[in-house]
Amino acid sequence: MSDSETVPAATHPEAPGGAPALPQEALEIAAGYAFGGPALDLGALLWDGRCLPDARVRIPLPMLTRHGLVAGATGTGKTKTLQLIAEQLSAQGVPVFLADVKGDVSGVSAPGLPNDKIRSRAAEVHQRWTATGFPAQFYALGGIGHGIPLRATVTSFGPVLLAKVLQLNRTQEQSLGLIFHYADTKGLELVDLKDLRAVVAFLTSEEGRAELKTVGGLSTATAGVILRALTTFEAQGMGPFFGEPEFDTAELTRTARDGRGLVSVLELPAVQDKPQLFSTFLMWLLADLFHDLPEVGDVEKPKLVFFFDEAHLLFDGASKAFLEAITQTVRLIRSKGVGVFFVTQTPKDVPGDVLAQLGNRVQHALRAFTPDDQKALKATVRTFPDSAYDLEELLTGLGTGEAVVTVLSERGAPTPVAATRLRAPESLMGPVDAAELDRAVTSSPLFGRYAQAVDRESAYEKLEAAKARRPAPEAAPMAEQEPRAAKGAPRREESVVEQVVGSGMFKSLARSIGTQIGREITRSIFGTARRRR
Known part of the structure; x- marks a missing residue:
């Protein structure tokens, strides 16, 4: 000194x-x-x-x-x-x-x-x-x-800062914020870039479009811009920063x-x-x-x-x-x-x-x-x-x-x-x-804590698992179709995310010590996130 x-x-x-x-x-x-x-x-x-x-x-x-x-x-x-x-x-x-x-x-x-x-x-x-x-x-x-x-995880980094890194315009930034809001609400944690790509792809798919209808939806064109920006970003070697x-x-x-x-x-x-x-x-x-x-x-x-x-x-x-x-x-x-x-x-x-x-x-x-x-x-x-x-x-x-x-x-x-x-x-x-x-x-002493990257189950894996378990429409048993006709109104199909959230595997993960799903997400003025129990 x-x-x-x-x-x-x-x-x-x-x-x-x-x-x-x-x-x-x-x-x-x-x-x-x-x-x-x-x-x-x-x-x-x-x-x-x-x-x-x-x-x-x-x-x-x-x-x-x-x-x-x-x-x-x-x-x-x-x-x-x-x-x-x-x-x-x-x-x-x-x-x-x-x-x-x-x-x-x-x-x-x-x-x-x-x-x-x-x-x-x-x-x-x-x-x-x-x-x-x-x-x-x-x-x-x-x-x-x-x-x-x-x-940093993508969830924690938040939509405002990520939009600046991806050089999105104001409309695209707002759409990215909507995607983050949906993932926060449904408990789909965005750990790395593949998680974000998976959620964007899901929300523009046939089964996912209905999920955002009540809040304005996500246009295919805007989703395409975001996905292309993410692909370019990752191709430049940026993937390791998120995880x-x-x-x-x-x-x-x-x-x-x-x-x-x-x-x-x-x-x-x-x-x-x-x-x-x-x-x-x-x-x-x-x-x-x-x-x-x-x-x-x-x-x-x-x-x-x-x-x-x-x-x-x-x-x-x-x-x-x-x-x-x-x-x-x-x-x-x-x-x-x-x-x-x-x-x-x-x-x-x-x-x-x-x-x-x-x-x-x-x-x-x-x-x-x-x-x-x-x-x-x-x-x-x-x-x-x-x-x-x-x-x-x-x-x-x-x-x-x-x-x-x-x-x-x-x-x-x-x-x-x-x-x-x-x-x-x-x-x-x-x-x-x-x-x-x-x-x-x-x-x-911090080297052992942070040196090794960890790729645990998050949004990408959960959406993929739900997709694999989802029965094809033509395979639905007749017993499920008859009550619909009897009630005079079609029964709404469960979305992929609803299947995930309702599954026993999801509930088990939400109770586990290692996962952050099921915690309350609070976002700062920059859209950055921390979860509290």
């Missing part, structure tokens, strides 16, 4: 002899970050080209649940900023979730390697740098890559034995070419946490801080309803003790209603080589409070590892905008060796 907390904060930096070394504006900025309670140290104030090492720029620990944004052009140091914040959160007992898109965050688990650049940076900001590794757990979507497999054992997001809120927060790293390099999938899967993790965690209100320190990398991918092509759900989740999850940081290139990548919820800002350099760049620069400047800097000039002149910062004070008010030279992470700034990463994964 870093001993950086022992460095005293200077409210009024002074030159030798006690004379103020700075103009009043810089003194006021420094005073805005002199917090009394626990805080994270980002770095030292920059003013007029000078680094003022005793004027520390900090974030109050309780304010991390007011969310944040880390932005900047490629190569300006966003990833190292994530690592710096994650280390200090872990050291103060706060669990962290990091999405590692490029594969260079795994080094958080290993001590850093000192070199001249690190020593120089530490001296510039008066940082007592100590090489330190932090407790980490590594995950991979569906087990593709180095990490404990992270899976069991489903990941319990409560694993992300654990601490290590020494009291430090566990850093959960989701390794994504193997699925970099599927950005919409991993961004939507991250939203499932967040929505699931929102659904499960209890209300705690304001807390002395967060229960979890969640870093949402490549955030613009989540918002690209999103429907109005989807954006409203994101906004509501971000607004309300603070009361669950969870902080969310979106990581992207410019603030304009994040919708205004979401951006308005982000109280902590770390803006790295922006480039202004094209008219579009100039427009983005001006838009970024407008998102900051009034400042003592010329932000347009400052943001294009920042070096690597420097940023413009404004956060929420302990009173919840925005701090003055501060140009900051950031501290150096104390863990390894780069990936750990693949063999070492694999050892960390296989030695984890």
Whole structure:
């Protein structure tokens, strides 16, 4: 653990002899970050080209649940900023979730390697740098890559997020929601993609069409679009993300034995070419946490801080309803003790209603080589409070590892905008060796719980079994036909699903410990599901 907390904060930096070394504006900025309670140290104030090492720029620990944004052009140091914040959160007992898109965050688990650049940076900001590794757990979507497999059932993932992954339009999304509602109601659990295909195929079959007539039905054309999208999706290798054992997001809120927060790293390099999938899967993790965690209100320190990398991918092509759900989740999850940081290139990548919820800002350099760049620069400047800097000039002149910062004070008010030279992470700034990463994964107590996929009986198997047992119409005995004529009205044939639900096998399964059929399904604002007994 870093001993950086022992460095005293200077409210009024002074030159030798006690004379103020700075103009009043810089003194006021420094005073805005002199917090009394626990805080994270980002770095030292920059003013007029000078680094003022005793004027520390900090974030109050309780304010991390007011969310944040880390932005900047490629190569300006966003990833190292994530690592710096994650280390200090872990050291103060706060669990962290990091999405590692490029594969260079795994080094958080290993001590850093000192070199001249690190020593120089530490001296510039008066940082007592100590090489330190932090407790980490590594995950991979569906087990593709180095990490404990992270899976969700189709039922749990829900129709809203799945529609975004499949790139369905609004009408098709509504039809998918109807399919999920039917499966929920009838106890047909959708564990993997073949379960969903089976239910769609059944609902467009001769015996299944009547099932949805009272709620509008499912057109053959829409069902065809959904089935084709599912086929393409699975052909791209997406099948392993859906199945069991489903990941319990409560694993992300654990601490290590020494009291430090566990850093959960989701390794994504193997699925970099599927950005919409991993961004939507991250939203499932967040929505699931929102659904499960209890209300705690304001807390002395967060229960979890969640870093949402490549955030613009989540918002690209999103429907109005989807954006409203994101906004509501971000607004309300603070009361669950969870902080969310979106990581992207410019603030304009994040919708205004979401951006308005982000109280902590770390803006790295922006480039202004094209008219579009100039427009983005001006838009970024407008998102900051009034400042003592010329932000347009400052943001294009920042070096690597420097940023413009404004956060929420302990009173919840925005701090003055501060140009900051950031501290150096104390863990390894780069990936750990693949063999070492694999050892960390296989030695984890979670490996035995989640590594092996399980394909138990679910909707596909139940519909197939019911179809096999269903007698052909011409084989129906005459004794069954005569009472129909006597009553003057035909007796309605039982649907395949009704046969399944009424069967002794189904009732036995519903009573079994291993199955989730027969539990009440509740869906969140994102349509994600958890069942309670």
